[in-house]
Amino acid sequence: MNKRIVITGGAGFIGSHLCEYFLAKSYDVFCVDNLITGSLDNISHLFGSKEFVFMNHDIANYIHIPGTVDYVLNFASPASPIDYLEHPIQTLKVGALGTHKTIGLAKDKGARYFLASTSEVYGDPLVNPQPETYWGNVNSVGPRSVYDEAKRFAEAMTMGYHRYHKVDVRIVRIFNTYGPRMRLNDGRVVPNFVMQALRNEPLTVYGDGSQTRSFCYVSDLVEGIYRLLMSDYAGPVNLGNPEEWKIIDFAKHIISLSGSKSTITYRPLPQDDPKQRRPDITLAKTLLGWQPQVKLDEGLKATLDFFMKKK
Ligand code: UDP
Numbered sequence: 001m002n003k004r005i006v007i008t009g010g011a012g013f014i015g016s017h018l019c020e021y022f023l024a025k026s027y028d029v030f031c032v033d034n035l036i037t038g039s040l041d042n043i044s045h046l047f048g049s050k051e052f053v054f055m056n057h058d059i060a061n062y063i064h065i066p067g068t069v070d071y072v073l074n075f076a077s078p079a080s081p082i083d084y085l086e087h088p089i090q091t092l093k094v095g096a097l098g099t100h101k102t103i104g105l106a107k108d109k110g111a112r113y114f115l116a117s118t119s120e121v122y123g124d125p126l127v128n129p130q131p132e133t134y135w136g137n138v139n140s141v142g143p144r145s146v147y148d149e150a151k152r153f154a155e156a157m158t159m160g161y162h163r164y165h166k167v168d169v170r171i172v173r174i175f176n177t178y179g180p181r182m183r184l185n186d187g188r189v190v191p192n193f194v195m196q197a198l199r200n201e202p203l204t205v206y207g208d209g210s211q212t213r214s215f216c217y218v219s220d221l222v223e224g225i226y227r228l229l230m231s232d233y234a235g236p237v238n239l240g241n242p243e244e245w246k247i248i249d250f251a252k253h254i255i256s257l258s259g260s261k262s263t264i265t266y267r268p269l270p271q272d273d274p275k276q277r278r279p280d281i282t283l284a285k286t287l288l289g290w291q292p293q294v295k296l297d298e299g300l301k302a303t304l305d306f307f308m309k310k311k
Contacts, residue, residue: 006030009076011038034058060097069109074102075116082187088146095150112168119175120148124274131280142272175240175279179218180306197260207269209248216241217299220292227288240279241292
């Protein structure tokens with residue numbers, strides 16, 4: 001009997017890579033997605049597999065999965081600032097109600113529960129790099145709060161079910177991740193800069209570009225997720241690439257790597273845009289023996305190839 005895994009947000013960027021990964025490991029995969037930001041294009045190549053089932057469903061509502069379930073991975077949520085500003089209520093509902101429904105499913109089936117949380121729980125951090133022990137600096141009424149607070153609530157609910165109902169849980173805090181299958185227009189910095197560079201249009205740097213981010217290639221993240229899922233550690237674990245880039249330097253790097261004729265143009269910095277972000281991955285290293293393997297240029301080249309076909 002194959003292990004059976006439910007992956008919510010399975011038609012999204014990270015979710016679709018997870019569906020592929022677990023199918024390759026001979027799991028039966030139930031992919032659940034309501035397609036508000038996910039896309040069938042990300043999973044259409046999996047439909048031929050009899051181990052793959054797709055359910056078009058909003059996990060804020062009761063989820064019925066027939067038979068046994070070994071693992072529930074909750075990756076459903078709009079995840080780019082543009083997306084969660086466009087879908088604020090769905091973002092709040094999927095983070096809160098969707099976590100309630102999916103962890104209820106795990107409890108009912110006796111399955112292990114895995115929550116996709118985020119570096120956004122650290123808000124605009126006053127500590128750099130951010131270790132898991134940092135409690136964060138979140139504006140609870142700012143425009144990003146629909147995502148940040150929903151994910152903080154999701155972590156609280158996950159730990160509540162773990163402590164009270166003894167549900168077996170894992171929590172990952174995902175830092176900026178990039179790679180093929182990001183949506184062209186999701187507004188995040190990698191798709192924006194890559195598409196602008198490929199079209200020889202100006203790269204839109206927000207603010208003066210001195211804010212920092214660190215970029216993890218999706219295959220590294222997926223490997224870390226698998227190791228964390230198989231570990232016996234219930235508390236949150238950061239996964240991300242600790243190489244920190246100023247956004248302005250990142251823009252220049254993409255222009256040079258792609259051989260583009262683009263220039264740089266400056267736009268206003270969005271409200272509450274974190275000034276610095278870099279994961280402290282000491283815990284992932286010691287607990288999981290994990291650290292990113294894919295060099296930035298290698299990952300960016302694969303991403304450029306993907307977006308080239310969309311140009
Ligand atoms: N950013 C930018 N130009 C863009 C898109 C994003 O300068 O066209 C900046 C954004 O202000 C932020 C960083 O790049 O400082 C990363 O933004 P992203 O939307 O990818 O996600 P975030 O890390 O803020 O969640």
